[in-house]
Amino acid sequence: MSEAAPTVAEAIQAPAQVVQRSSWQHLWYRLRRDKASLTALVFIALVIAFAVCAPLLETVTGHLYDAQFRDTGLTPQGLPVGPNSEFLLGADYLGRDMLVRLAYGAQVSLLVGVLAALIAACIGVTVGLLAGYFGGWVDAVLSRFTDFVMAIPFLLFALALVSVYGASFQMCLFMVVFFSWAVLGRVIRAQVRALKEREFVEASRSLGASTPSIVVKDVLPNLTEPIIVYTTQLIPSAIVFEASLSFLGLGIVPPMPSWGQMLSDASQNSMYMVAPWMLVSTGLMLLLTTLAFNILGDGVRDALDPKAGRRLLAGLRRKQKPGKEAAHG
């Protein structure tokens, strides 16, 4: 800088401008530096690919997900065979291919996880917006309803519901959604109450903007960050929720495979004692998938947190310190 003197024009141009990134750009910019989140993201992409490729696996292996291979899949004593060249992850107690079933289970888990999280987010945001913006009796009714949902013991409720209406995919989805939106609703309500007092809302009112316009154009866009963060965190809990319901036989109906059901199969009659692959492969998939979503959720929250910049700095400084001391003794 000190050697080649810049021209006047360059000198005027020189002051760097802080560019405002859109929140998606910003999110990506920060996530890129977070190794744990990146790994989680790659893993999730692989699980999605795995789920999408389920029919392909079925064709390649020639094993339908509900086909029972009593000759090749079971030993002469009737026990499942372990991982081998035909059954890459082994077979289950009926001689079905674990790999194919795991892939179909991934479909169910991801579908329920993402779908339930999205629906729950929509409900939560709507309830939170209405309660927060309008206040008064609207707030009283919606907030008490939220409290009510949070107070219901979900397992008893699920048992009762399934024994009356029977288990199904829709029922499973309904239960997951019903018990997931309340937390988001409360968070959004609190945020909206704060946003409502901001001057730009007042400014819109003074221009004569209608209430729906203020809610949609002024308040909602400013909720992007909590919505992204809470929705990513809803996905893993929805996946676990679905797995627990299926494990208890209240969720996905056989023969459609789901991870919870497969775990339940492994635990029935202590099958995992003779066929540990039934437990390990499924359990590991469930664990890693939810872990990956959780890590990603944390990463997203940190990336969107305005204070995260400082933590990033602290990290930078730690890295610089040793070199600095070496240079200056």
Added chain:
Amino acid sequence: MALLEVSDIYVNLPTEDGVVHAVQGASFDVERGEVFGIVGESGSGKSVLTQAMTGLLPSAQISGKVIFDGQDLITAEPATLRALRGKRIGMVFQDPLSSLHPYFTIGSQIVEVIKTHEPKTPKKEARERAAQMLDMVGIPNASKRLRDYPHQFSGGMRQRVMIAMALVLSPDFIIADEPTTALDVTIQKQILDLLADMRERLGTTVIMISHDLSLLASFADRAMVMYAGHQMETGPIASLFNHPAHPYTSGLLRSSPVTEETQDRLTPIDGRAPSLLGVPAGCAFAPRCADADERCFTSRPTQRIFDDGVKVNCWLHADPTLVDPKSEVDDFVTNAHDRINFHTFPGAKDQPVVEVKDVHLTFRAKTRHPVHVLKGVSLSLEQGDTLGLVGESGCGKTTLARAIAGLIPTTSGSIKLIGQEVGGLKTDEWRRMRRNVQMVFQDPYGSLNPRRRVGAIIGEPLRIQKGMSGEDLKHAVRELMELVGLDPEHYNRFPAEFSGGQRQRIGIARALALDPQLLIFDEPVSALDVSIQAQILNLMKDLQEAFGYTYLFISHDLAVVRHVCDRIAVMDAGEIVETAATEEIFANPQHPFTKKLLAASVHPIPELEEPNREVVVETPGPAILEDAEVGA
């Protein structure tokens, strides 16, 4: 020997966007017992400088020397610095509410300071000392009030408590970082008097940081002017005021409404402060300087020291040129009348634009006593009038503005806009009425939705009220942006990409979109830097001259109002105590409150004869350090 000798200090703050070069080679001495001012606009590095000196910025990279009584503070261990802070260096911060802990009584907080540094002091003695100190800073019933919590004190009282806390160990010097900025003018004066008194009695050296040059006029002995991290000019306060040697100092003085005592236009400094991410090759002020030549852009100015003690970093060897204020609305406006559907406000000739009669407003909360915010306010504004509404915080001036703008209902009384009573208007009638009344808000950061593009923000009123859309709307918005001096090419940017002054222009453009007869400005410049303030004030004046708007200008600052308004209404505790023509208020105030307000907002400036200055030393200015060299 000077108590504090600062030489060639550089402070770099690494951030996510890059390294912020907050201080670039400042050098100054503070003599024992003097008051040394550090002046600069926001982002000039004045606070960072003092925080870095006292070790309060652990993440900063600092190089240079800060010799305090023979000891270098930059190389000192954190434990040594901790012992020095409080014991020998006291600090008073800007916000007296957030710098006191809300959960502990002020007594225990002062006692804690004593016990930390002098652990052997018996508790009883410590409390006695605390009470004495509080008494000294003018808190009545000091020994009883030790048991009170910070929220039980008013803002001014809290700042007194902070000063007592800073002084209780009789430190050699205290750093006061904008100690009066958050306070009302009348309280401001009391705090300044208190600091001056304490300095007399205890012989404490004071470093006072302020954005307001005029505030230091009557208070500091010497001052340093900073701009974008660079030291511009340092010298005795009288020299700075009477014969500014640096174009920036001169510009700062001429754009400050307090120092310019006439009702004429102010002279703003063109342009805006640079980003601190880059390091300019030449003078930091060059892009905004009227006297800048090529050398100013390409190499760092030399430093000259005059025989009267003034030290200036500038290439300019003559007095700074006095520029004439340029018009904020350009030729564009002169022929814009027909382009923006300019009309002459029909039906408004014979009746006042606003007529407020005996308006009361009471807030009732369930559990508390009702609060009477407005107690029978009456005022009226004719077409083309500019009325300044001045008062301290909490006097109800903003509430009155919101009531007139129809944002809150009144309890009783009548408000007429263009002859129409607004109390009984229905929702859609109000929506139509809003075409005639628009507001510009105080906070240029909070009043623009951060998630919407500027084009959408300015176009919103046109869309709502006139149903404009597509190319028509875009065209209208671009014209409005040009009108208020924004680049129409920035149509698609977000508010965060603009500086404070530009954002206030966006706010004004939004308010002008509907061509309203009445514009209410709620403290439009109080969040802005002095040089930018003047730009906005001139813009307001020019727009009114061109289009004949009626203004209601709300401010806490008499000096600002003076430059814009024809008449001033002084408000106190929910009532208008005096209304008169601007010069009448300044020349002959009637009401005691007006007199008090006036006395507090005028700072006498020390007079000085024209000096025959001679340069004593001329040395190269501070070097440009690479990022890696800072922080060794």
